Amino acid sequence: MVTDPVCNMTIDPNDAVDTADHDGTTYYFCSQDCADSFREDPEDYV
Numbered sequence: 001m002v003t004d005p006v007c008n009m010t011i012d013p014n015d016a017v018d019t020a021d022h023d024g025t026t027y028y029f030c031s032q033d034c035a036d037s038f039r040e041d042p043e044d045y046v
């Protein structure tokens, strides 16, 4: 299980709607909205 850094929800990586790489770490997102928020300002969420 991994944590969506935007909403802090615990999700199964296989169920992630989207992923993003930042500073060599892969982040998983529960929704496209969370992924979009992360991409807008990743430093806010790491």
Ligand SMILES: [Zn+2]
Pocket: 004, 006, 007, 008, 009, 029, 030, 031, 034
């Ligand atoms: Zn989320």
